[in-house]
Amino acid sequence: MSKTQCSRGKSQQQTKLFSSQDKEANKMATSASEASVQPLTLVMLVGELEKLRKDVTGEFTASMNTALAPIQASLQKITDTVATHTATITGMEALSAHSDGITTLEREVAVLKSKLETTNQVNDRLQLAVEDLVSQGMEGDDARLFMTTLFKKMVGDPQLDTLELDRAHRSLAPKPPQGSRPLIVRFHKYAQKERVLLWARKSRDVSYQGHPIRIFEDFSATLAKKRAAFNKVKS
Numbered sequence: 001m002s003k004t005q006c007s008r009g010k011s012q013q014q015t016k017l018f019s020s021q022d023k024e025a026n027k028m029a030t031s032a033s034e035a036s037v038q039p040l041t042l043v044m045l046v047g048e049l050e051k052l053r054k055d056v057t058g059e060f061t062a063s064m065n066t067a068l069a070p071i072q073a074s075l076q077k078i079t080d081t082v083a084t085h086t087a088t089i090t091g092m093e094a095l096s097a098h099s100d101g102i103t104t105l106e107r108e109v110a111v112l113k114s115k116l117e118t119t120n121q122v123n124d125r126l127q128l129a130v131e132d133l134v135s136q137g138m139e140g141d142d143a144r145l146f147m148t149t150l151f152k153k154m155v156g157d158p159q160l161d162t163l164e165l166d167r168a169h170r171s172l173a174p175k176p177p178q179g180s181r182p183l184i185v186r187f188h189k190y191a192q193k194e195r196v197l198l199w200a201r202k203s204r205d206v207s208y209q210g211h212p213i214r215i216f217e218d219f220s221a222t223l224a225k226k227r228a229a230f231n232k233v234k235s
Helices: 003-036 042-124 143-155 190-202 221-228
Strands: 127-131 165-170 183-187 214-217
Antiparallel strands (some): 127 183
């Protein structure tokens, strides 16, 4: 046998030996792999699905929170604005109730003022004012007695023999720079007051101690303005 054939036979024997060793190694690896892989059970499947659900839910929640953050801020602003408007409207409703009450009170005050003015006018019907009695204080300490005597002497009407005055006093207005304040005289009887007023209207020149005087009805300021509005019509 030649050297070449001997070496070729040794080479083939070594190749067969290595091939058999590789097959054994592959069998052992396959057996180990099959031993490590466990069969998939229902419990394992449920666990894997639950884990997947949690992961997906977490990612979705984070994404939604990020996307909804601006909307939540806007909603908070709207909520604050609505709360402010609600408080304002509540306050306005309260003011509206007060306004209604004030309107009612204003109407009542207007009615009362009208009644008071009417009462004053009725009360003033018994009063006359005597102006231009030059000397302030010439009536002395008893203005009522002074005016009673004055009317009796000046008018000379027998119906005034029993003249009775309730009171007489100087006007409460500020004293003018010249002259004196008018004397306000309140009669006890309306008929006697009308007698004096009629005499004063008929008499052209009425004077006392050489000084002209004027006798006229004592109207309230409100009534005097109303009467003055008809002056143009009268003229």
